[in-house]
Amino acid sequence: MSAPRVSARVSGIEESATIRIANLARKLRAEGKDVISLSLGEPDFDTPAHIKRAAWESLQQGETHYTQSAGIPELRNAIAKKLREENGLDVVPEQVIVTPGAKYAIFEVACTLLEEGDEVVLIGPAWVSYEACIRFSGARTTWVNTSLENGFVPEPEQIAEQVGSSTRLLILNSPCNPTGAVYPKDVLRAVADLACDHDFFVLSDEIYEKIIYGGEHVSIGAFEGMQERTITVNGFSKAYAMTGWRLGYAAAPEWIIRGMLKIQSHSVSHPTSFVQRAGVAALSGDQSEVEHMRAQFERRRDVLIEGLWRLGMECPKPEGAFYVFAHVGRWGTGDEVAERLLNEALVALTPGTAFGSAYRDYVRISYAASIEQLQEALKRMEAVL
Numbered sequence: 068m069s070a071p072r073v074s075a076r077v078s079g080i081e082e083s084a085t086i087r088i089a090n091l092a093r094k095l096r097a098e099g100k101d102v103i104s105l106s107l108g109e110p111d112f113d114t115p116a117h118i119k120r121a122a123w124e125s126l127q128q129g130e131t132h133y134t135q136s137a138g139i140p141e142l143r144n145a146i147a148k149k150l151r152e153e154n155g156l157d158v159v160p161e162q163v164i165v166t167p168g169a170k171y172a173i174f175e176v177a178c179t180l181l182e183e184g185d186e187v188v189l190i191g192p193a194w195v196s197y198e199a200c201i202r203f204s205g206a207r208t209t210w211v212n213t214s215l216e217n218g219f220v221p222e223p224e225q226i227a228e229q230v231g232s233s234t235r236l237l238i239l240n241s242p243c244n245p246t247g248a249v250y251p252k253d254v255l256r257a258v259a260d261l262a263c264d265h266d267f268f269v270l271s272d273e274i275y276e277k278i279i280y281g282g283e284h285v286s287i288g289a290f291e292g293m294q295e296r297t298i299t300v301n302g303f304s305k306a307y308a309m310t311g312w313r314l315g316y317a318a319a320p321e322w323i324i325r326g327m328l329k330i331q332s333h334s335v336s337h338p339t340s341f342v343q344r345a346g347v348a349a350l351s352g353d354q355s356e357v358e359h360m361r362a363q364f365e366r367r368r369d370v371l372i373e374g375l376w377r378l379g380m381e382c383p384k385p386e387g388a389f390y391v392f393a394h395v396g397r398w399g400t401g402d403e404v405a406e407r408l409l410n411e412a413l414v415a416l417t418p419g420t421a422f423g424s425a426y427r428d429y430v431r432i433s434y435a436a437s438i439e440q441l442q443e444a445l446k447r448m449e450a451v452l
């Protein structure tokens with residue numbers, strides 16, 4: 068038998084830290100421990116009923132076969148319409164690919180655009196899977212680390228310093244996981260100017276666009292000169308509480324979509340047929356539950372942030388998404404604090420290093436949990452810290 072050897076490409080990638088901690092919390096729960104999990108990026112609401120009904124009706128009608136690799140025309144049309152009307156992007160259905168989750172769209176973009184020798188600018192702290200996708204493609208990551216003092220918003224000058232002749236792509240994520248920062252329009256405009264001047268692409272991950280508190284979501288792809296160099300990624304997981312359905316999409320110039328389609332058609336083929344019907348219902352149906360969930364997240368944010376400030380944790384009030392990125396240095400590193408809180412308070416958080424090595428004194432706390440759970444978690448944290 069040949070030696071157990073995974074490829075260098077795969078061995079260079081770490082398991083997702085957020086999933087590892089969630090599994091640990093699940094294990095403790097299976098042992099009968101009352102763990103409060105504030106570690107996963109997953110809305111705790113149920114998928115709205117009309118969306119579930121659309122999937123059920125699709126199944127009843129026998130839509131259980133292969134679809135077009137890029138997605139059913141009705142969904143590509145609905146996505147293009149949404150992007151035109153809500154985001155100001157000049158998109159036709161041929162510039163849209165429907166994917167099994169936004170995560171797979173990001174993976175396809177990395178494999179389509181990047182190769183060895185290319186550099187990708189990542190704004191830290193950054194969602195765990197970006198760096199893994201970059202590494203898998205053979206490209207290198209150049210970090211631009213934001214700070215608590217600036218509300219985790221990057222300075223355009225900081226980005227400019229990291230841009231060079233090998234820069235091929237910059238990844239933006241506003242509202243941001245893990246910080247909840249929403250980048251102001253002038254920062255996005257400065258990034259767009261840099262992209263045009265230095266001829267690189269921008270992947271704009273807008274998956275939290277609907278979970279925003281007061282500010283305005285701006286799509287960088289709508290700025291002048293950006294249409295031909297932006298890949299806008301979005302999905303249904305967060306806005307419609309559809310994480311398990313695995314449905315996302317990307318909009319980009321057609322030549323990029325054709326590249327992504329090659330990967331998709333030879334790997335997963337397409338997202339599940341009846342799930343795509345649910346996606347049409349989500350985009351074209353009643354949006355009131357989206358607003359209801361957003362309002363609940365806002366109330367939870369207020370409860371959590373007040374409690375964390377009382378505990379003495381340093382963290383800006385997030386303006387979007389459902390995470391707080393908190394400095395815990397006075398109690399130890401993020402790893403130490405997360406471990407202690409899991410073992411002694413039965414509260415699961417994610418250490419900051421999952422989002423970039425510069426963030427060893429931080430933890431990410433997800434508030435995709437009920438107010439009662441958040442209050443109980445705060446009580447337990449106070450007792451231990």
Ligand SMILES: Cc1ncc(COP(=O)(O)O)c(C=O)c1O
Nearest residue numbers: 108168169170194244302304315
């Ligand atoms: C910033 C960001 N992008 C993408 C994703 C992946 O979303 P999906 O469930 O659509 O794959 C997540 C999920 O946590 C995320 O936080």
